[in-house]
Amino acid sequence: MLIRRRFFAACVLLTSSLLGSLAYADNATLRVVTDATFPPMEFVKDGQRTGFDIDLVEALGRAMGRKIEWIDIDFKGLIPALQSGRADMAVSAIYITDERRKVVDFSDAYYAGGLVVLTKKDGAIKTLKDMDGKKVAVQVGTKSVNFLKDNFPKVERVEVEKNQEMFNLAQIGRADAAVTGKPAAKLYAQTHPDMIVLPEQITVEDYGMAIPQNQPETTKAINAALVKVKAEGTYDQLVKKWFESQAK
Template identity: 30%
Template sequence: MLRRIPATLAVTALAASLAGCGGGEEPAAPAAAGGVELIQSGQLTTCTQVPYEPFQFREGDRIVGFDVEIVDLVATRIGVPQQIVETPFDNIQSGLALNSGLCDLGAAAMTITEERDQNLDFSDPYFDATQALLVPPGSDIAGVEQLTGRRLGVQSGTTGQDYATDNIAGAEQVVFEDIGLLLTAVQTGTVDAAINDNAPLLDYANKNPGFTVTEEFDTGEEYGLAVRTGNTALIEQINGALADARADGTYDALFEKWFGTTPPADN
């Protein structure tokens, strides 16, 4: 079972780690298998934000999902259990959580971008994604053309927010910290539509009759697992675990478990 550290403790830990990094010193990092230096000895500490179903979400007292099981493969490879720290997505994608020593690895259905790559090191891609538009039951919004003068919900710090800013003119953008708040806003009518990655929006629409993904935008995105800049030993272990999982069928089995289908040939 994976134990969960509440967000309030994560923030406290982040503040403490920042205070301990004065003078350019890096946090202590005990070595594990494969020469990997860990923030805390005996565990692989993962920063993620929940909910982001089916990648990471709560199921009873556990956090489960596709990303969680992918990182479990890495943890097994280096011989330690995974420990999850709930962290705001902005702190993960900006590099703050990783480079300050809050966690070893970031796994948050995170697209590899040039901007993020300046502050983080990414693994080989493990998932292909696009952006999508979700509308509630009875909506007359069939695509971006109908968004002029409407309220469009986006998640802070995401490529969905970037896409909306760059490509959807005329909509009033309403920003939410996480996808749970974003989807609640669509449910309650606080916003008229939402844009985010296709997988969580399709998952939500499949589980909530009447909600519809009306349009997808081929943005050619790829997800990667992230580590602090320069942590090449951990990147090598992550890439090794991903390669082994693809070769022995584990990746395909996990994909089918969480998405209900086999992965596309080019995924």
């Protein structure tokens, strides 16, 4: 019985390895799962997926000479899709964490997320220390609330239920600033010229592309393609498009 179990385990390991090898080929279609509900990273507009992550992955595909097949799935199902062999990569504003590294591999970090400060360009807050004694809007239930409570105790928190309400308070001056995730803050500042995101971040949490552990060739190819799109200027163009350029 012990021999049979060991033989079965060896067969499972070999099969997993073979599937990983077969999933990777220089010109094979790259199956990518995403939850396109998080602008500006990935969302649906006019019936089409769009966003920073979407454009970046398409650019990586061109750099590798591989077609991208997009698969829509809820966020909680992204990593299970990789583990089951349904997909070759997951891209959906996924933070690289030690816990996730236990079950999937990650590409090199491709964007620094985390908490940032959104405030008026001509306002009193120019640095993180300037928040002391000021009214700062945060959304209930998010990391921002406890982080400010623990690390910026002199801040007067204005806790609201909705993300948009938080932005509105900072916009009309009923709050001196809002603390939220970098992508959402950047998108708001992009469409409101009188607002700015402070260059100094409160926290830095890197986004990465999750890849099955049995596909090291895919991880290597993605990292090489990321280097290429950065060197040729495509990456900077996408950052400007989604986070820096004013909407017209």
